[in-house]
Amino acid sequence: MQSRRDIGIYLHIPFCRQRCHFCAFYLEVAGTDRSMDRLDAFHLALAQEIELHRRQDSIGSRPLQSIYFGGGTPTALPATRLALLLELVRTAWPIQASAEITVEAHPSTVTPADLKVLADAGFSRISFGAESMNEQDFAPIGRPGRVQDTETAVEAARAAGFVNISLDLMYGLPGQSLESWTHTVRALLLLRPSHISCYALTIESGTKLSRNMALNLVPRIDEALQVAMESAAESLLSEAGFIRYEISNYAKPGFACRHNLLYWTDGDYLGLGPSAQSYVNGVRFGNVADLTAYVDMLAEHRLPVTERTDLSDLEQQQDALIFGLRLLLGVPLNRVPNPEQHSKIHTLIEQGLLESTTDRIRLTPLGRRYADTVAGKLF
């Protein structure tokens, strides 16, 4: 029987013009002559992956509620190529008339003409990685570009027809003060986005930032300052009419990201491209995180899946609870799998990490800071 869960598609575009110092995503640095061969190989392999999933009927005929081009930097590819890739997906599967179709973009990688191509191709939402509106924050994290690029790109996106514009910020950056952060939030609001994501900087092992920190070349993260920054953002954004609907995400009414909501509301998603993760009909699977291996496997007409876990009903319920708790609304109490969890929830409520209403449980402000720890204590 076909699942009644909502479903979306995620496409991982594994290219960036350079690697930011904090970034641990799988990607290749594009920009050389050789890169064009890699882009062509990736494009062909992705077309093959879509065709294999379609032939194997991996997701049935449920119309897609969202398509999300992420990365990497999707706009490291020419806009015309992104339009072609979107067309491939559209040809393979039915799409809801109101589907949300997002493309992530780096502000300095798009021209007004690119944005027009993307809007005309049917992308309905664009998400820019602004990171900060203070240029001195860029150097310690190796983020290329200028603040002016963000302002220009947002204006050009609006002129191209994008109404749903999201901007990503990071806080707790090396050397960033509370005043500098509130300036960033205020400056971002002047650009009138419909959605804002605020991510606390975390240090991933193996990144240049973690090495620089170990060498004391950049200051370490001040966790108390990050907490103050989170509170300041929440106040400023709520005064500006944004609703915080997930730990890191704020939206004007009606502009919560439908694709990302799939992750937090037990929806299904099929991930395409190297390193992309999927969750379909109770099965989690992940693609190989290597473009060469990805291309080779698809050239042999094999799906590039390297990990696969069939979840039991109980495991699916547990995952739904863990991911659902990231939502400010929390999860319905009747989704809590068994009495053992009820007793653990009771303990977490006593510790001030969870709170309950008549029919839901959710993280407290303190619990939101330790969401992963809370999830770990539930199972």
Ligand code: SF4
């Ligand atoms: S632009 Fe984004 S994906 Fe690319 S290196 Fe920077 S953080 Fe990573």
